Amino acid sequence: MASNNNLNLAAQGKNDEFYTQYDDIQNELNCYYLYDKNFLRGKTVLLPCDDPQWSNFTKFFTMNFKLYGLKRLISTSYAAEKKKFIYKPMRDLFDDKDLPQFDCSKDFSHGKIFQLEAADLAAVNRPLDALKDSWRYLDGDGDYRSAEVKALRDEADVIITNPPFSMFRDFLKWILDAGKQFLIIGNKNCVTYKEVFPLIMHNKIWSGARPWTGGMWFVSANAECVDKVIDGQNFKNSPSIWLTNLEHGKRHEPLPLMTYEQCEKFHHKLRGVGFQRYDNYDAIEVPATSAIPADYQGVMGVPITFLDKYCPEQFEIVGLDRYTVPKEFLVGGRVAINGKPTYARILIRHRRRGDD
Ligand SMILES: C[S@@+](CC[C@H](N)C(=O)[O-])C[C@H]1O[C@@H](n2cnc3c(N)ncnc32)[C@H](O)[C@@H]1O
Numbered sequence: 001m002a003s004n005n006n007l008n009l010a011a012q013g014k015n016d017e018f019y020t021q022y023d024d025i026q027n028e029l030n031c032y033y034l035y036d037k038n039f040l041r042g043k044t045v046l047l048p049c050d051d052p053q054w055s056n057f058t059k060f061f062t063m064n065f066k067l068y069g070l071k072r073l074i075s076t077s078y079a080a081e082k083k084k085f086i087y088k089p090m091r092d093l094f095d096d097k098d099l100p101q102f103d104c105s106k107d108f109s110h111g112k113i114f115q116l117e118a119a120d121l122a123a124v125n126r127p128l129d130a131l132k133d134s135w136r137y138l139d140g141d142g143d144y145r146s147a148e149v150k151a152l153r154d155e156a157d158v159i160i161t162n163p164p165f166s167m168f169r170d171f172l173k174w175i176l177d178a179g180k181q182f183l184i185i186g187n188k189n190c191v192t193y194k195e196v197f198p199l200i201m202h203n204k205i206w207s208g209a210r211p212w213t214g215g216m217w218f219v220s221a222n223a224e225c226v227d228k229v230i231d232g233q234n235f236k237n238s239p240s241i242w243l244t245n246l247e248h249g250k251r252h253e254p255l256p257l258m259t260y261e262q263c264e265k266f267h268h269k270l271r272g273v274g275f276q277r278y279d280n281y282d283a284i285e286v287p288a289t290s291a292i293p294a295d296y297q298g299v300m301g302v303p304i305t306f307l308d309k310y311c312p313e314q315f316e317i318v319g320l321d322r323y324t325v326p327k328e329f330l331v332g333g334r335v336a337i338n339g340k341p342t343y344a345r346i347l348i349r350h351r352r353r354g355d356d
Helices: 002-012 022-035 056-063 118-122 127-133 147-155 165-177 188-192 197-201 260-266 304-308
Strands: 018-020 044-050 072-077 112-117 135-137 158-161 181-187 216-220 228-230 233-238 240-244 300-302 315-320 346-350
Touching: 018 056, 022 056, 022 181, 044 056, 044 147, 056 072, 056 127, 056 158, 072 147, 112 118, 118 127, 127 135, 147 165, 165 181, 181 188, 188 197, 188 240, 188 304, 197 315, 216 240, 304 346
Parallel strands: 044 072, 044 158, 158 181
Antiparallel strands: 018 216, 072 112, 112 135, 181 240, 216 233, 228 233, 300 346, 315 346
């Protein structure tokens, strides 16, 4: 039976079935809206790799369609038979079985598309009522790489989603190849990928507004991949962040810093040790973003989490240890102190230096 085969596949494959909570979407989008109330006005927003029937992305943008002044909202889903976990952990926004569009011969094998324009909302009392009438089956399975979904990408101005974790690199390329604006969720480590870091370094893309601490909680479709259960719903914590090329105010807030002398005197990671220099690269080791000295003019190695606080007017990114320090000098792929490799380090310096 098809469903059993899929359950077997699920057991072997990577799990991409994590669903984003409404609050996480709302909190993030609020930051862009507060920065520029017209940031999506007149635009077509595509939510690929979504599930219009229960997705909080679809729900949020339907509810806020008017406020944001959208021209068009499109949401597409991946066919149920292609999903690694077919158990549906979210409550449906509408029951499709009773609707004239429902077709049991397509429901498992085809993706779905939901499209909304201002006129659709004008025809209903509550925005979410528009969902019922505004969907149909895609011709194919809804794979974002299909010609059908690519054509939707090309029509869109902005692409927003939590893409399959296992395909992050390819998905970002898919967006950037089409030169689109985007807001997506990825694992924290994605910032170090060779396809991603140079874009961050050259300020083409950046971290979203949500602080990096604590990870994000997703609704999990896999009963074996659960960190907590609330009201019978499974949640998984994942070290995830938002990545974007949309403007938000937070990235222009400069970090308040202590002087070199104060850091050595007061910072708990430096007291009694002071700033150390790397053996294999001309820079000082800064063990925490809060220990970046305000008055040091050379290159500093900082933890990856610095990107959560990175203000491009305040700092210049010089590189990432593994891509910047010549391979033959790296120790275990890293900069090192007294022969011991540090954790991964981003190399930065102040923009307004005394010598400028
Ligand atoms: C991390 S989940 C996020 C779902 C939804 N966007 C959300 O945040 O609630 C990623 C989704 O992408 C779907 N997916 C996996 N591979 C895909 C592909 N090649 N094309 C389109 N969707 C895919 C998965 O089935 C899964 O539902």
